Amino acid sequence: MSIRVGEAAEAPEFPTAAKRLIQDSQIRRNVRHATDVIRGKRNRVVAELDDWEQLRASAHAIKEHTLRNLVRYLEQFEAACTNAGGEVHWAQDADEANQTIVGLIQAEKKSEVIKVKTMTSDEIGLNTALEAAGIIPSETDLADLIVQLGRDQPSHIVVPALHRNRAEIRQIFRREMNLPALSDDPEELAAAARAYLREKFLRVDIAISGANFVIAETGTVCVVESEGNGRMCLSLPQVLITLIGIEKIIPRFEDLEVFLQLLPRSATGERMNPYNSIWTGVSPGDGPQRFHVVLLDNGRTQVLADEVGRQTLDCIRCGACLNACPVYQQTGGHAYGSVYAGPIGAILTPQLQSMQHSQTLPYASSLCGACYEVCPAKINIPEVLLHLRSKVVENRDAPVYERVAMKIAALALKNADRLSAAQSVGRIAQKPFERDGVIANLPGFLRGWTAVRDLKPIPKQSFRQWWAERDQSK
Amino acid sequence: MSIAKQVILTRIRDALARSPQITYESCPREYRRASALDVRSRIELFEDRLRDYGSRVYHCSSDQIADSIALAMRNAGKTALVIPDGFPRTWLPDECTFTLDNGLSYQALDGAEGVLTGCAAAIAETGTIVLRHSGADGRRALTLLPDYHLCVVRQSQIVASVPEGIQAATEFATSPITTISGPSATSDIEMTRVKGVHGPRTLDVIITEP
Structure with a gap:
């Protein structure tokens, strides 16, 4: 098995990466601006719907139901898709998916493909695998093209x-598109991308896409998309390969009425995104004539096997949790070392890798x-974060001093007299470290705590003592 | 059955072995699935959303469609448009040129001034046009490559909400479907909305009775 989530296994741990990124004031300004704008738009259009909570409840229930019946729905999808002229392939891991896709392109004797934004392809490192096989992948989503x-690496x-x-975008386009006179006006930059990609859309005969929803x-x-690059890739080439995570399935066509309300409002703060392409297998004379699903x-x-963690698979990749997260807003996406950043990335990345890598992300x-x-699928991310933290702790060998300290703490906390005795000792022990009502510098391994925050000293009187005295003075 | 499929399905069964079943019917459906808006309000809301997207909106009775098309083309500075095979010929104004899409090459579509189509349904709340890519809707490339799209929507095709729109689309669920909500756009550069990246930069709409 070679389960891979981008470069996450090799990436520096979150605290190390974050420390470096929060020094970069340019990135912080850019991230802050972008998340503020999307959050504002999202909040406005969500407030328009008085049945938002009911939609979330339905989405959550539909996803939970689907996961419990995943075998049935995957087989149902495969049968229906095959019946409509599609061909379905299964891939256990990143390598198998990459090999399948490379094989399909080679069988068509092609050496160039156009791609519609798919995070799943970034997850499996598809572009690297294509390039290694001598196939040139061209990203067509404007942001993906910039990356x-x-x-660069995607950060959202x-x-x-x-x-x-x-x-920065002007600089990249000037260099890569050979347009030395390009201005930094967004309209002009988008027009440059339009001209640059139009030639590819009309020429390249094979496309790779992901999927937002797959109907069993x-x-x-x-x-779901905005620019029209998706429609280009899904309509013009003769061959289409669609890479789909098995959790993207929903039972029925009518379930789209829930998800197509939740996703655009959560993702970009639009009532509806400009384009949705919805297709079934192959349509003679219209669109790709050979259609492969992986x-x-x-x-x-x-992830599915973990009863608490499995709700992570309810995710519809809207990014609302990134925009809402105070940690993401400070660090940006690169600190997470994964194609999946932010709170959802913090629970998805380590779980996909069986908790063997990215172990600092739950923190x-x-x-x-x-x-x-804000999660439209009502994923209880804090609950999963805590659950994963406990798994991280179980998985590792804690240093001796930590194990001893925890044992002593457990002894003290189990019994009121012992706790009160420990507090008395603590009150004396903290004396040398107390300055102006705070403890700012602890010695030894305790320094880790005070390096970034001050500690309140143990008060002179505990609540229990105060309560006891209050009773006596009555 | 492929080995990969066998392995994946076995892993799923093992993962769910101890989990109780949840039925489809038990999923709550307490959101709005129908709306009380009358025809007038639906049209007004639809027009409001379209104008929000920067579209020009025209209204006409069923015997004035040709005049409205001519007016819309004049205002957009267009003299010739491509039409799909199934577009009603009686709707075409004499003074403009129309090219039939009988399998035009992508290059020809790319070079066209614009395209004129009908639609399968429209959703007022989101200003959405639903194409099912047959008859007067045309194939997928037709409404994609030209830079200008003029769409004729009948009043009776306009539903109020997304659930009603999806309900309408279930009748042709396995046809290729494209939903269009305003012109192509991106906010990828500093969240500044730019109209027209790859799809048509301009989308105008004629709403006709009945």
Whole structure:
């Protein structure tokens, strides 16, 4: 098995990466601006719907139901899609998916493909695998194009280049598109991308996409987008390969009425995104005539096996939790070392990798709950974060002093007299470290706590003591 | 059955072995699935949303469609549009040129001034046009490559909400479907909304009786 989530296994741990990124005031400004704008728009259009909470409840229930019946729905989808002229392939992990896709392109004797934004392809490192096989992948989503031409990493699920400002984008386009006179006006930059990509859309005969929703009942696939690059890739080439995580399935066509309300409002703050492409297999004379679906596991079944963690698979990749997260707003997406950043990335990335890598990610949160509040699928992210923290602790060998300290703490906390005795000792022991009502410098391994925050000293009187005295004085 | 499929399905079964079943019917459906808006209010809301997207909106009775098309083309500075095979010929004004899409090449579509189509349904609340890519809607490339799209929507095709729109689309669920809500757009550069990246930069709509 080679389960891979981008470069997450090799990436520096979150605290190390975050420390470096929060020094970069340019990135922080860019991220702050972008998340503020999307959050504002999202809040306005969500407030318009008085049945928002009912929609969330339905989405959550439909997803939970689907996961419990995943075998049935995957087989139903496969049958319907095949019946409509599609061909379904299954891939256990990143390598298998990459090999399948490379094989399909080679069988068509092609050496160039156009791509519609798919985070799943970033997850499996598809572009690297394609390039290794001599196939040139061209990203067509504007933000993905900025990331690809800038030899950069995506930093947001929905707006992957949100860490770049217009001046940086101009620089990348000037260099890569050979347009030395390009200004930094967003209209002009978008027009440059239009001209640059139009040639590819008309010429390249094979496309790779992801999917937002996959309908079991009808074998239908739905891609949600804004620019029209999705429609180009899904309509013009003769061959289409669609890579789908097995959790993207929903039971019935009519379930779209829930998700197509929740996703655009949560993701970009629009009542509806400009384009949805919805297709089933092959339509003679219209669109791709050869259609392949690759159903990907890559760790998802392990996430499913965890009763608390499995709700992570309800995610519809709207990015609302990133925009709402006070930690993401400070660090941006690159600190997470994964194609999935922010709160959802903090629970998805380590779980996909069986908790073997990215173990600091569950700690990349203040547990404030903002992510849970905005999640359209009602994923209780703080609950999963805590659950994963406990798994991280179980998995590792704690240093001796920590184990001893925890044992002593447990002894003290189990018994009121012992706690009160420990408090008395603590009151004496803290004396040398107390300055102006706070403890700012602890010695030894305790320094880790006070390095970034002050500690309140143990008060002179505990609540129990105060309560006892109060009773006596009556 | 492929080995990968076998392995994945077995893993799923193992993962769910101890989890109780949840039925489809038990999923709550307490959101609005129908709306009380009458025809007049639906049209007004739809027009309001379209104007929000920067579209020009025209109204006409069923015998004035040709005049409205001519007016819309004049205002948009267009003299010739491509039409799908199934577009009603009686709706076409004599003074303009129309090219039939009988399998035009992508290059020809790319070079066209614009395209004129009907639609399968429309959703007022989100200003959405639903194409099912047959008859007067045309194939998928037709409404994609030209830079200008003029769409004729009948009043009776306008539903109020997204659930009603999806309900209408279930009748042709397995046809290729495109929903269009305003012109192509991006906010990828500093969250500044730019109209027209790859799809048509201008979308105008004629709403006709009945």
